Amino acid sequence: MDEKELRKIIRQGEGLTVEFKRAKTALPDNLFESVAAFLNRNGGHIVLGVTDDKKIEGVDLNCVEKICKQIANLSNNPEKLDPQNLIDPQVVDYKDKKLIYFFVPASSQVHKTGKKVFDRSVDGDFVVKTQSAISAMYLRKSNSYTENTxxxxxxxxxxxxxxxxxxxxxxxxxxxxxxxxxxxxxxxxxxxxxxxxxxxxxxxxxxxxxxxxxxxxxxxxxxLPYYKIEAIVRKQDLMRYDDRLTVTCNLIDGYELLNGFIEKHLPDKFYLDGKTRLSLRDKIFREVIANMLIHREYMNPIPTTLVIYKDKLVTNNANKPFAYEKIASQLCSYPKNPHIATMFAQMGFAEYLGTGIRKISDLCEIYSGLKPKFVDNDIFIAEIPLTDHVPEGEKSGGLNGGLNGGLSGGLKIELNETQQKVFLEITKRPGVMIKELSGRLQMPIDTLDKVVSSLRKKELIERRGSKKTGGYWVKKEPTSTSW
Structure with missing residues (x-):
């Protein structure tokens, strides 16, 4: 969440999916009433440091860290929120003031706070008092979310x-x-x-x-004997396929296999975001794959497909539609499997709910020069255009200007794509450890060990510190012409 996106939410004002609260120096007493209400209804945005009439008061700088820790800890405490639902708040600089923002997804469970069930309407939060209304809420969720079976x-x-x-x-x-x-x-x-x-x-x-x-x-x-994901390349042989991957394993392993398939068949166009190289391919298609896995209706036997054509990549997966329409890039996608989505977000596989589609849309225009399409129907369809478009960041020259000027003397060193990724991550995070690299790059540790070893042999990186706590630093940098 950045200032631009937050401004849109604040302009929208409070309603069914937006709540503002004052929090100058302390956590609002009724915060978790809104959290529970959003979890029980359609989810929504909560912003601390803003009044009901959109006035920006901010959060005291000395209290921001304390309030964020309280939110994270209390959301994971069943005495406060039952069942718990971990919230990870963000601090956003807005008009020279600090605001705290977090998105609460719609949950597949019924949540209580203070032993009371809350629901959400356009007028705010309210207590659900009758047993019949509570039972109706349980029934609505059990019919909507099969992931809880x-x-x-x-x-x-x-x-x-x-x-x-x-x-x-x-x-x-x-x-x-x-x-x-x-x-x-x-x-x-x-x-x-x-x-x-x-x-x-x-x-x-x-x-x-x-x-x-x-x-x-x-x-x-x-x-689930019918479960499978088919990844296919149809660039030359349109009747059958040029390459194929069938995934029948769990979603965590499947996510990695599908990303490997994408890396094999799609180019990673060079792009500079400021002074940092950004892998547009990885950013876009990791989110596309995560979205495909998160939003599938797993009780439906129709297989999920990912097909790469010459001019587009198309995913199809069985779905319980929320909108029955094309989805605008600004729309928060409705979570079909909130617990799967939460686990993906915690592992860094996906953006937190409400930002993924917007992120894909923004980066896709840079990657291909065209907008993607999303259709929320009985079959959820994502269509990502593939073109020869050259991102403007690529026109600015070599990689980070030859990564700060290259080696003294202009030494040329050949690096493959995987070595480039690892080297760039170490460049951005001096002292990074293998486990952190593995998580950030979604790369197995065994593979990383080999890549790191090859970079050390080229004398590009070095290890410093003890075996348990040490990490890797850049030793010298290759010229842009060798990449």
Whole structure:
């Protein structure tokens, strides 16, 4: 969230999906009433430091960090928000003042605060008092969100070995003090909403979301025998295909496989964002893949497809439509699987809900010169144009001006695409460790070790510090002509 986007929200004013609260020096007493109401209805934006009539008061600079920590901790505390739903607030500079912003997604569960159920209307938050109204809310959510389906027969052995550690490593690379990192397996799954009690059958168990995120291939095939994702290239052979990848594994592994397929078949056009090289391909298509996996209706047997043509990339996935229409780039996408979406966001696979489609749209115009299309129907369709368009950032010259001028003496060093990515990440983050690199680049540690070793042999980087706490620094930089 930046000042420009926040200005649009503030101009819109309070309503069904926007709430302002004063928070000069302390957390508002009724904040979690709004959080619970948004979770129980359609989600929405909360901005602290703004009055009901849009006056910008700001948050005291000395209190910003304290308030942000309180929001994160209380949202993960079932005594305050039941069930908990982790919130990660952002501090935004706005007209020389500090504001705190966060987006609350619509949840697939019914949430309480202070042992009360809240709902949202255009007039604000209100307590749901009658049992019939609360039951109607449970029914609405159970009919809308199949990711909460409980499978009592799913056992711990059906969770793929090493997946929890992999997820925690990815989360740690994004936020080293994340509250989920200290939890054991059962508490982790409960905090993430992946173990639930189903009152209709009187049993607790892993959910469909848990199965899809962490399950073994065998377990997924047993419960969802029709599940698969087909990635296809049709540039030359339009009747069949030029290349094909069939994914039947869990979503975390599948996300990485699909990104590898994209890297294999689409160019990574050079682009400078200020003085930083930005991989437009990675930024756009990682978000496209995450969106495709997050928004699929997994109870529907229609397979998900990703097809690369000469002039476009098209994804199709089964869907429970929210709008039955084309989606504008400014629209917050309606979360079809909130727990899967939250896990993807925590691991850094996707933007937080409400920003992904806008991000794809903005970057796509730079990448291809054209706008993407999104259609929210029984089949959710994303169409990303592919052209020979040269981003303006590429016209500005070599990589970061030859990465600060290149080697003394103009030494030429050949680097492949993977080596470039790793080198640039180390350039941006001196002292970075392998685990953090793995999380940021979504690259296996074994692969990274080989790439880092090759860069050390070329004497481009060096390791400093102890084995446990040391990291990598740039030693010297290649000229732009060798890239």
């Amino acid at each position: 409980v499978y009592p027969g799913l056992r711990e052995i059906d969770i793929k070995r090493g997946m929890l550690k992999k997820a925690k490593d990815l989360i740690r690379s994004i936020r080293s003090n994340h509250p989920w990192l200290k939890l054991n397996k059962e508490d982790f799954f409960k905090a993430a909403g992946l173990i639930r009690y189903d009152s209709t059958i009187g049993k607790s168990g892993y959910t469909l979301a848990a199965l899809m995120l962490f399950g073994t291939d065998e377990a997924i095939s047993s419960y």
